[in-house]
Every structure is written in structure tokens, then in C-alpha cells.
Amino acid sequence: MEPPLTSYDAVTYPSYAHPQTHPERMAVIGALSGLEPAPVLRCRVLELGCGSGTNLAQMAWSLPESQFTGVDLASQPIRLGVEMIQHLGLANVRLVCADVMAVDQGWGEFDYIIAHGVYSWVPQEAREHILEICRLGLAAHGVAYISYNAFPGSHLRQMLREMMLFHVRGFESAEERVRQAMALARFLAEAHNRADEYQLWMKAEWQTVLNHAEGHLYHDELSEVNQPFYFAQFMEKVAAHKLQYVAEADYFENFDHGLSETTRETLARLGHNRILREQYMDFLKCRRFRQTLLCHADRALGREPDASRIGAWMVSSMARCAGGACDLRPGVNQAFQTPKSARCETDAPIGKAALSLLSEIWPQPLPFEDLFARSAQFLNQAGLAGEIDERSRERLRGFLLQLYSAGVVELRTSLPPAAWTAGPKPAASPVARWQIERGNFVTTLLHSAVQVEDEVGRSLLQWLDGTLDRQALLEKLWLLLKSKDALRIPGGDEAAVRRQLQSELETNLAKLAKLGLLIA
Numbered sequence: 122m123e124p125p126l127t128s129y130d131a132v133t134y135p136s137y138a139h140p141q142t143h144p145e146r147m148a149v150i151g152a153l154s155g156l157e158p159a160p161v162l163r164c165r166v167l168e169l170g171c172g173s174g175t176n177l178a179q180m181a182w183s184l185p186e187s188q189f190t191g192v193d194l195a196s197q198p199i200r201l202g203v204e205m206i207q208h209l210g211l212a213n214v215r216l217v218c219a220d221v222m223a224v225d226q227g228w229g230e231f232d233y234i235i236a237h238g239v240y241s242w243v244p245q246e247a248r249e250h251i252l253e254i255c256r257l258g259l260a261a262h263g264v265a266y267i268s269y270n271a272f273p274g275s276h277l278r279q280m281l282r283e284m285m286l287f288h289v290r291g292f293e294s295a296e297e298r299v300r301q302a303m304a305l306a307r308f309l310a311e312a313h314n315r316a317d318e319y320q321l322w323m324k325a326e327w328q329t330v331l332n333h334a335e336g337h338l339y340h341d342e343l344s345e346v347n348q349p350f351y352f353a354q355f356m357e358k359v360a361a362h363k364l365q366y367v368a369e370a371d372y373f374e375n376f377d378h379g380l381s382e383t384t385r386e387t388l389a390r391l392g393h394n395r396i397l398r399e400q401y402m403d404f405l406k407c408r409r410f411r412q413t414l415l416c417h418a419d420r421a422l423g424r425e426p427d428a429s430r431i432g433a434w435m436v437s438s439m440a441r442c443a444g445g446a447c448d449l450r451p452g453v454n455q456a457f458q459t460p461k462s463a464r465c466e467t468d469a470p471i472g473k474a475a476l477s478l479l480s481e482i483w484p485q486p487l488p489f490e491d492l493f494a495r496s497a498q499f500l501n502q503a504g505l506a507g508e509i510d511e512r513s514r515e516r517l518r519g520f521l522l523q524l525y526s527a528g529v530v531e532l533r534t535s536l537p538p539a540a541w542t543a544g545p546k547p548a549a550s551p552v553a554r555w556q557i558e559r560g561n562f563v564t565t566l567l568h569s570a571v572q573v574e575d576e577v578g579r580s581l582l583q584w585l586d587g588t589l590d591r592q593a594l595l596e597k598l599w600l601l602l603k604s605k606d607a608l609r610i611p612g613g614d615e616a617a618v619r620r621q622l623q624s625e626l627e628t629n630l631a632k633l634a635k636l637g638l639l640i641a
Contacts, residue, residue, distance in 0.1 A: 129172075129195035132295045134336040136175035136198065138564040141370040141412050142168075142235045143180065144187070145568075147264040149532045150414055152430050153522075154367050155423035157262045159232035161535050162186055167231040167258065169224070169251060170239035174202030174216050179552045179564040181206075181214035183538055189214040190231075192224060209551055222250050226257050234258060234265040237412075241270040241348050242340070248348075252362040255415060265415045266370055274409025275349035281326055282342050284309070289343065298343055299335045306330040352411065353400045363418045366395060370412040373463070373528035380405060428522040431532065432514075435486035436521055438479040438530040440465070447477045449503050463528035470508040472520045474499045479530070484567055484637050485541040486533050493517055539566040540639040543630035548587030548640050557582045567637035577601070581629055582638070595623055 140146065144161045151158040159165070163186045168177055171191030181189045191214070193199055199218040206214055221243070236251050243251075255265040270278075288305040289298040310327035313320045330338065341347070356366055368375050377385045384405065391398040402408070416422075440457040447455050454468045457476050467473060474496040479487065487495070496517070497509045524530040540547070553563035557579050561572050573579050577598070584597055599622065602608045610618050633639055 126197075127195045128295070129193075129340065130197040132299075132336055132339045133198070134172060134340050135334045135562075136172040137562055137570040138176050138179055138568050139237055139570075140568045142176060142237050142266050143568045144184075144233045145533055145535065146370055147233050147266060147414060148534050149434070150368050150370070150372055151262070151264045151416065152534075153372075153426040155427065156264065156367070156416055156420060158264055159260060159262070164188075164232040165230065165260075166190070166233045166235065167224075167228070167254075168192070168235040168237075169221050169254065170236060171199075171202070171216060173198040174205060174214070175556075175564065176235070176237070177214055177216075178202070178205055178209065178211070179550070179566070179568060181211045182209060182550070182552050183566060183568075185213060187213060190228065191216045192219050192221065194218070194220050205552075205555055208555055221247055221254070224250075224254050224258070228258065230260050230263075231258050232260045232263050234263065236265070236267045238268060238341075240267050241350070242344055242346050244346060249358070249362075252358060252364065255364055256362045256417075259417060261417065262420065263416065264367060265364070266412065267415065268370075268410065268412045269355065270347065270349035271355075271403060271408050271411045272349050272351045273404060274407045277322075277326070277407075278342075278409055279347075279349070281306075281330060282347060285330075285342055295339055299339050302338055302343060303331065349409070351400065352403050352408075353396055355411075355413070356396050359415060360418065364415045365418045365420070365422070366399070367414040367416050367422065370414055371528075373526055374412075376526045377402065378527055426522060426526075428518045431518045431521050432489050433534075435488050435533040435536060436475075436479065436492055436530055437484055437486035437533070438476060438524070439483040440476055440524075440529050441480045442473075442477065447473050449473050449477075449500060449505055451505075451508060457529065459529060461528070465524055465527055465529045467520070469516070469520065470500055470505050471496055471513050471517050474503075475517060475521070476524075476529075482541070484539075484635060486531070486536065489518070489521075537566045537637065538641050539634075539637045540641045541634055543627075543634050543639060546587050546590050547585050547630055547633075549582050549585035549633065549638050550640055553638050554583055554585070563638065565637035566640065569637070571636055571638070576605075578629065581626075582633070585633075585639070587640075591623070591626065595619065595626055598622055598626060 144164055144166055148158040148161050162184060166180065166187065166189045168191045171177060171193050174191050177189045177191050196218045199216050202216045206216065234255055240248055240251060251267065259265055285302045285305055289301045292298045292301055306327045310324050310331065330342065377388055388398055388401065391401065440459045443456040443458050449470050451470050452468050454466055455473050456464060456466045458464045475492055478492065478495055478499060493514055500506060500508055521530055525532050550566055556563045557573060561574055562570050563573060563582065565571055573582065580601055584594060
């Protein structure tokens, strides 16, 4: 018997990979918090509301010894996901078309449970059951991820939602409701030229709505259920199911970076009550969305993150020295910044050396001990060997923990199966190659979503099956451009044009490697 169609069958919800839901992220934060999470290379993962399985597919391909289960009520996305899994030959992931209410202890025990974009958009009964799934299905040191809309920030977005719902009343079809909501957003975004604070905010918020994909707008803003929560309210519900707060999945959100010294001192006095402190942090940040990690209430968590764990992990960073060449001498303050504007300053030679090395090899992660050894060698070559002593290793671990809390470095427990340079016959991730044939977004081996819009880039990804060398790839590129009448041969010098194409091919392959799209 065919399952009944849902609104998610009628209107497709865009499906992407979410790096904050990866077991790697949960394992690192869980371990820093005092848990002993299951090794990522051999774990069991459940995703509630998995859609077409886009978030699980690359995980399953990259972690063949781990087991993945996804459940979603919408049959069409599940059907598409099953097609993808079969095409990729993945035997360690299954997608089930079922109501979340059907998930019980019979589904087994899981080390990591994911519920992204579900909790605020389902009825109260289903919300309670999601927490019960975590209580009954989570392993002893397991970690659960639940995202939800949060107050007070969602009060602002609720204003827009209520305006749109008022405007689309009486329209039945999903297509017309989306069209009308977009029309209202455009009307209100362009209505005023005044620069008062309300109008500036309204214009920015409506512009965000206009940038939504239709599926996002229909299922998020126009959904029948869209219930935000104050963090303290959510934690009351969590505690009733014998679960407790671990941290936010975006680890930097747990810290008071950017607040005034007086405010930070006041927050520090709430340190004994994490729930109260987090609630006041939401007030200060006007937070509208949370990505909360939970574990069993009987687990003993550390009051402070355990920096010693970093010694067994891997570190990566794309932060570059803001002033160009980095001065490694002690006492010379240097600023480092990532493309996402995460920033730090340090005058410590070992810290400056480590960040300089990591930026050069991004996105490749280095085991901590390798990073320490190479940083020490770097300082030695710069004539600063005296800056390394028996406590340098401990200081570097502490420094890296501070950087992780600021979003400047990434920590991993295992190495992704990525190639950091393009080999003689480069191969792209099979998951990405499957995705690029059907859309513009692909999942990298670092579990991030990347949009590829140009035809050459899309074609190149499809060609990279590991059987073609540079000459074969160059010939395919030549024929593609010729078929599009895009070849220009000044003076008839075909050899010069081929050399230029070869150079561009190398640049594109290097770019794919930097994105984490080539497999080792």
C-alpha cells in the first residue's frame, strides 16, 4: 500500500549536507565535554526527517564501517534517496518512509541521533516523541542533535510569518501561496525609502525571505506548525525525558565573544547555572535558531572543556595572517582571520607558527603531534628554537581549544578520505558526481554543501571517475567548448589555446581538491 502523500511530496524541500550534524562534530564536542562518544569510524547514526538522504549519503560513503538509518514521512524524497543509495552501492545506509511516531526501541540503539529542521515544525506529540527516541535509543555515551527555532529572535521572524499567512489566506495551491508570499515580501521590502531603524530591519528581513528557495519558504515560513521556544523552556522538556544539555553544535556559539567586558563578568557569575547563562546569552544575541547537543542526564560532564583530548586529534584552519607575512617573534602581536570573519590575535610564536602552517595546507588536517613537530621545526628555521620548551605542547593544546571556541580552527577525530592534490587520474567523490547530474549543489568530503553553477565545472565533476588522465580531460574540455562555440583561437594558434586550457584545467582541479571534492 502506497503511503499517503504529504506537503513535502507536493513541494520539494531543498536537501543539503549539514556539517554541524556530522558525527565528527558531535564526537569532538562530546569528548571535550567529558563524554566518551563512539568512534566515528565505527558508529550507528539515526536521522529523523532525513528527506532524500542527502545529509547521510556522503557520511555513509566516507564511513563504510558505520551504519546509518534515515526516516521521513514523505515518500517521494525517500524514493529519490533510495535510488541514490542503490546507484552508489551503499550497503551501510537505509532510508525508511515512516512517521517519526513509529520509531521505537525496536529500531535499535544509536551513538548519534540527528533531528535537523524537524522539532519546531511538528505537532506537540511528535516533539515529545523525538525526545523520547533520544532517551530510549541513544547509547550510554551517545550524543543527540536537535535544531529548533528560538526566542527571542523568532519573535521578529514570527511578525513576517504572520503577515505572509494573512496575505495568503484563501489561496489553496502551494504554488500560489508561495507566489503571493514572495509578492508581499517584494512589496514590503521596497515600500519605504526612509532610513529609520524599523524600515532598515524590515528591508533586510524581507530581502532574506526573497532569497529563500520556494521549498524553504513554503515549508518553513508558511508551514502549518512553526513553534519557537525559549531555551529554558526547551531544556525543561529535555529534562523531563532524562536528557541534559551538552553544548551547541556550532561550538563558538557557547562563548561570549564580542560582548563587553562588563557583560562577560556578569555572565560569569551565572557560570554555575549553564541553562540560565545560555538563556541570557540568547537575550543578548537575540538568537532565533539553536542547534543543541544532548546526552543522557546521568552522564557526568566536565565543567570546563578538556584540552588534553586535542593531543589525539587532527587540526585544520583556513585562517590567514591579516598582515600578509607573519612575524613569528615573541611579543609581536599578529591577527589571523578566516573567510567567515572568525578572528584571533596572538603574540605566541608556537601559535603563530601553527596557524601559518595550517593555512598553507588547508583543507588538509594535521594530527596534533605532526602540527607540533612541524611548528617547532618552523620556529627553529626562523632562529627561534629557544621558544620551544617542555610546556610548549600543553600551551599549543590550550591555544587550539581557544581557537576552536572562536571558530578559527576545526578539530577532527579521523581523517576524511579526500585527496588534497589532484593525482594523474583524479577522481571526484561518487556522491558529488551523482548530485551534479541532478542539480547545482554537491556534498564535499568535508561534509559541506558547495554550489557549482558553471557548465565547465559541472562537466568536469562528471568526468572525474578516475579513468581519465590530463590529456583525456583536456580533449573532453576542448570538445565541450567547441560544441558550445566557445573556442576562440587568435591567429589560428591552436597550440597556444590548448596550453591555456591546460593551465585552466590544473587551476580547476586544484580548486576541487581545496574544496574536498577529490577522493584519495
